[in-house]
Amino acid sequence: MQPTAEPRAARAALSFPQQQLLFFDQLSPGSTTYNAALATRTHGELDLDALRAALQTVFERHEALRTVLSWQDDTAHQTVLEHWSAEVPLVDLSGVEAGMREPELLRRAREHALQPFDLSRDLMLRTTVFRLAPDDHVILFGAHHIAFDAWAVEVLYRELAEAYDARRGGRTPALPALSAQYRDFAAWQRERLAGPFLERELEFWRRQLAGAPTVLRLPTDRPRPAEQSFSGATHRVELDAMLADGVRTLCAERNVTPYMLLLSAFATLLYRRTGQDDILFGGPMANRQRADIEPLIGFFANTIVVRAQLQGNPSFGELLERVKDSVLASYEHQEVPLELVVDAVRPVREPGLNPLFQINFRVRVGQLPTFTLPGMRTEPVDVDLGLARFDLALELQLLDDRFVAEFNYNRDIFDAVTIERLADDFRALLEQVVAAPGTRLLSFALDEPGVEATPARVASIRGARAAR
Numbered sequence: 001m002q003p004t005a006e007p008r009a010a011r012a013a014l015s016f017p018q019q020q021l022l023f024f025d026q027l028s029p030g031s032t033t034y035n036a037a038l039a040t041r042t043h044g045e046l047d048l049d050a051l052r053a054a055l056q057t058v059f060e061r062h063e064a065l066r067t068v069l070s071w072q073d074d075t076a077h078q079t080v081l082e083h084w085s086a087e088v089p090l091v092d093l094s095g096v097e098a099g100m101r102e103p104e105l106l107r108r109a110r111e112h113a114l115q116p117f118d119l120s121r122d123l124m125l126r127t128t129v130f131r132l133a134p135d136d137h138v139i140l141f142g143a144h145h146i147a148f149d150a151w152a153v154e155v156l157y158r159e160l161a162e163a164y165d166a167r168r169g170g171r172t173p174a175l176p177a178l179s180a181q182y183r184d185f186a187a188w189q190r191e192r193l194a195g196p197f198l199e200r201e202l203e204f205w206r207r208q209l210a211g212a213p214t215v216l217r218l219p220t221d222r223p224r225p226a227e228q229s230f231s232g233a234t235h236r237v238e239l240d241a242m243l244a245d246g247v248r249t250l251c252a253e254r255n256v257t258p259y260m261l262l263l264s265a266f267a268t269l270l271y272r273r274t275g276q277d278d279i280l281f282g283g284p285m286a287n288r289q290r291a292d293i294e295p296l297i298g299f300f301a302n303t304i305v306v307r308a309q310l311q312g313n314p315s316f317g318e319l320l321e322r323v324k325d326s327v328l329a330s331y332e333h334q335e336v337p338l339e340l341v342v343d344a345v346r347p348v349r350e351p352g353l354n355p356l357f358q359i360n361f362r363v364r365v366g367q368l369p370t371f372t373l374p375g376m377r378t379e380p381v382d383v384d385l386g387l388a389r390f391d392l393a394l395e396l397q398l399l400d401d402r403f404v405a406e407f408n409y410n411r412d413i414f415d416a417v418t419i420e421r422l423a424d425d426f427r428a429l430l431e432q433v434v435a436a437p438g439t440r441l442l443s444f445a446l447d448e449p450g451v452e453a454t455p456a457r458v459a460s461i462r463g464a465r466a467a468r
Contacts, residue, residue: 011077014069015186016193016337017299021146022069022076022119030116033230034145037113037383038153039138044376046137047168048090048129054163055086055127057173058156064147064182064298069119078183084123092131105130105138109383113142124148125156138381139371147182149301151286154369156297165374182298188290193335201336202344205305208329209280212307214347214356217274218391220413226351231411232388235419239403239427246434247398254317254437256324258398259283259363264316264323265430266361266394267308269422272429272446277310280357282390285334303338304330305356310441317437360393368397392419394426 014022021034059065066081091112096104112128124147130138141156159175166173193201251261267279287302288294307326310319342355349355372378388410397404405426409419425446432444 011070011072011079012183013186013190014076014078015182015189015299016339017302018069018078018146018186019076020337020339021144021299025119031230032114032116032385033387033389035114035117035385035387036143036145036148037109037385038141038143038371039109039381039383040371041379041381042137042139042373042376043378044135044373046129046139046373046376047164048088050164050167051127051129051139052086052088053167054160054173055088057163057175058159058297059084059086059123059125061159061175061178062155062182062297064296065125066123067147067182068121069146078186080181080183081123086123086125086127088127088129090129090131094131094133101132105132106383109138109140109381110385112140113383113385115142117144117146119144119146140383146299148297149286149299150284151288151294151300152297155295157369157371161371161373168374176295178295180292180296182296185293185296185298185300193337193340198336198340201333202340204329204333205336205341206344208307208326208333209305209341209345209356212278212280213276214280214345215350215353216270216276216279216358216391218270218358219273221415221418222413224352225412228352228410229412230387230389232386232408233411233416233419234384235407235409235416235423237405237407237423237427239405239430241401243427243431243434244398244401244403247403247430250434250437254320256320257327257363258365258396260324260327261320261433262363262396262430263306263308263327263361264320265433266426267310267323268316268319268433268441268444269426269429269446270359271310271441272444273422279308279310279359281306281308282338282354282357282360283362284360285331287334289335302334302336303360304334305338305341306330306361313440313442315438315440316433316444319441320437354390358391360390362393362395364395364397367399 024034025031063080066084067078068081069076069078091108093101093104093108109130117124124144126142128140128142130140132138162175163173247258247261251258254261263281267281270279271277282303283306284301285304287300293300308323314322345356347355370378370380388408391410391413393408395406395408405423407419407423429444429446432439
């Protein structure tokens with residue numbers, strides 16, 4: 001059944017993702033945990049009027065950006081604002097002393113992006129332009145996750161660029177008509193995830209996660225606080241092209257995806273650090289199986305749980321087959337919202353801990369979406385909001401010439417040096433995996449926490465593989 005446009009009722013039911021984030025917002029009013037920031041630097045003449053008009057076009061096309069949530073008779077509803085104004089304030093930093101301009105930009109951008117959203121009245125996308133010079137600007141998009149996911153970034157960038165160019169050229173934007181809106185998805189999702197279908201899906205997850213430990217006892221630098229502050233930091237490292245090529249080659253040899261291989265390697269590292277041979281990971285899925293919702297901005301993404309079972313000290317190749325089976329099974333049942341899986345599995349709750357899993361894992365292949373405007377050179381700007389939704393999250397981007405690995409971690413329990421050491425160990429382990437995938441997990445040269453494989457030991461493993 002395809003989601004199709006419904007009659008425009010004043011109020012509509014929430015999707016499961018909206019419902020979950022509204023619940024979190026009620027638990028912690030004013031929280032910025034689900035704020036997101038995207039920033040692009042433009043070099044050239046920026047037409048602010050064209051940018052404002054382009055944003056107006058995007059807001060008109062995508063109801064999710066102007067949807068507010070309210071309560072009536074103990075039931076939450078979503079309502080699309082018919083009267084609204086998408087303002088684009090200009091912050092002029094050109095008068096700031098040259099040596100202080102960049103730090104001031106990042107400070108102000110972070111400050112703007114961390115402004116709380118009132119889900120009952122605010123637009124879910126805010127745009128601010130920072131002027132550093134007449135031909136040097138930074139465009140900041142601050143969004144709330146309740147109306148935005150990773151897929152939506154590419155939609156926003158593509159449509160905004162086309163609408164901007166059209167405004168500058170005095171023409172109508174060449175954008176396809178949308179046959180559905182987010183509220184149509186919400187109604188379709190509610191109808192689909194009910195009755196026997198939902199029960200069959202939940203039964204899968206009960207079987208899939210039966211007996212799995214729902215807490216990973218990763219050694220921490222400090223005791224865990226009773227309440228999560230979501231204070232985080234990110235450690236970014238680049239891995240060379242030779243290692244990226246090795247991963248691609250091994251994936252082709254074993255008929256697996258980079259996600260499966262890299263998750264297996266990360267699971268091995270965590271096994272070696274914790275001694276725990278059954279580990280649950282979370283991972284985002286686009287959850288856009290229907291063509292009608294592919295071109296929409298909104299929060300469609302779901303989080304699936306992947307189980308890595310490392311019992312019996314298998315070889316890495318054997319573990320890879322286990323993880324492959326687990327990933328494929330989870331993919332087949334990715335529609336069920338995580339909160340319903342949690343309710344079905346009923347894990348033991350502990351203060352300050354995410355239920356089911358505390359480690360998030362993600363792999364992207366190729367370049368991330370970039371925002372480009374005609375006639376200008378643009379480049380992304382990293383605005384670190386200092387947030388962490390998990391104990392540890394690893395995001396890997398596999399590019400043609402290198403790997404980029406970002407370790408986002410909870411600063412309440414981890415020191416920066418601990419995560420840096422973990423990143424070094426991951427690199428060393430991955431080198432060994434690529435060189436000798438037949439090695440048993442306990443035989444990789446990571447004998448003690450914080451002890452990384454030396455180049456000599458890695459070389460000897462590669463030599464042994466070549467001799468075979």
